[in-house]
Amino acid sequence: MYDIIKSNPIFDGVSEEQLKKIFKKIHYRIIKYSKGESVFTESNFKSSMGIILSGMVEAQKLHYSGKVIILNRMAKGEVLGISALFNNKSYYPSRLVAKNNCKILFISQEELIKIFEMDFNILQRYLSFISDKIYFLNKRIEGFTYESIYERVLCFLENERERQNNQDEIIIKYSKQELAEYLCISRASLYRVLNELAKEGLIKWEKNKIRYL
Structure with a gap:
């Protein structure tokens, strides 16, 4: 568990020994979700930060037409629920759904404050x-x-390249159809542009990977 927590930028640089000491002093919950199960909904959510220990979670928004728009996908080690913290809103801006069977560690707002008090560097990384x-x-x-x-x-x-630390090869979490919907364009238009970029010698793409040339 601790190696996964350490992989998140909020806890970057914290030793496993220090993490164990911190987590012994706070209350946290680990909840398992089945594929398709709601983690958060717009009206039913926790004032907690979640760290995905296994599986993948999808942030969705229901379009007025009834179509589900994928806003983001979060995998092992990534954080969710930030929008539910440190505000008095009675709704969450999207629906979080388990893309597959997953396990999530939740730290409540109150317990998160305790962590910040124990280690100011974690607070700085959280703000960053x-x-x-x-x-x-x-x-x-x-x-x-x-x-x-x-x-x-x-x-x-x-x-995406900047988000993935300017790697020469980046991983796209979406299928081509999902990416087209994410960008509010047609799938045909997406394919046309990707082919243009490939012909210009800027990228090479296959499946869910794009390599910069």
Whole structure:
């Protein structure tokens, strides 16, 4: 468990020994979810930060047409529920659903404050994590301001590359159809732009991986 927690940027640099000491002093819950089960809904959620110990969780939004839009996918080691913390909102901005069988560790807002009091560096990393979230959200919004589909796809790929530490090869968590819906474009348009980028010698793509050339 602790090696997974350490992989999250909020706890980066904290030794396993220190983590064990911290978690002995707080209350936390580990909950298992079956595939398709709701973790959070817009009206039923916990004021807690979750760390995915296994499996994958999908953030979804129901479109007025009845279509489900995938906002994000979070895998082992990633954090969820940040939007439910330190505010007085009575609703959660999206629905979180188990993409497959998963196990999540939950730390309540009160217990999280205790962790911050025990280790100020964790508080600093938490604030940095929130700042990064806001930064990438703004970058995503920027992508939707582009009228050109080519620019919108390119903006998404550049943002993903930055999110994945500027690796030459990035992993896309979505199928082509899901990515097209995420970008609010048709699947045919997405394929056309990816083919254009490949012909220009900028990328090489196959399945869920894109390599920058």
